[in-house]
Amino acid sequence: MRVMAITHLIIILIEVLLLRKLNITNAGILLLIQVNLFVFCHKPTETSKLWMTPPPEVAKTAAVYGEIWNPFPVDVEIRNIVSSTYKTIEFHETKVDNETQVAKMRKLEYPILLKANQSIQLERTGKHLMLYDKLNHSEKLELELEFSNGERRVIIVEERSL
Numbered sequence: 001m002r003v004m005a006i007t008h009l010i011i012i013l014i015e016v017l018l019l020r021k022l023n024i025t026n027a028g029i030l031l032l033i034q035v036n037l038f039v040f041c042h043k044p045t046e047t048s049k050l051w052m053t054p055p056p057e058v059a060k061t062a063a064v065y066g067e068i069w070n071p072f073p074v075d076v077e078i079r080n081i082v083s084s085t086y087k088t089i090e091f092h093e094t095k096v097d098n099e100t101q102v103a104k105m106r107k108l109e110y111p112i113l114l115k116a117n118q119s120i121q122l123e124r125t126g127k128h129l130m131l132y133d134k135l136n137h138s139e140k141l142e143l144e145l146e147f148s149n150g151e152r153r154v155i156i157v158e159e160r161s162l
Helices: 002-017 024-041
Strands: 050-052 062-069 076-082 086-096 103-108 112-114 119-122 127-134 141-147 152-159
Touching: 062 141, 076 086, 112 119, 119 127
Parallel strands: 050 152
Antiparallel strands: 050 062, 062 119, 062 127, 076 112, 076 141, 086 103, 086 127, 141 152
16 A cells, blocks of 8 residues: 555656646645655554553652564564663563572563564563663653664553552
8 A cells, every 4th residue: 555655656746746737636646645654654563551550759660561562564673662761671571480489580682572463461470671760750651662673662651550
């Protein structure tokens, strides 16, 4: 669909610029194609469903859970996650040692692979986001994900009580 829209846009631009054929139909089609391209080219990565338990005001750290979804037909990597509320955001994974039954949390290094049309589940007993060094107290927590395909997405993290 996007290729067809771009092809029509190019044809109409050639007609308007080279052949000087600007009429109300061409102008209307140009406008519709531009709006269509803007909407579809700026379609957000489906990364909703992120949530956290509100930390106490004095807490400098927090954890985020939920799901990060990759709607693209190709694999992408999460290169970094930033926020104006926290200085550092890291991926972590909690695993229980089968012998000692002790849970251990370890940091996962960026980039984090997101398979095509799949998601990463963020859970208390698995992978999750750790937020360190709270900088300010804002009304809502926004996280900006930086992907390997150049996309940047801002996600608002929902607050839930236990």
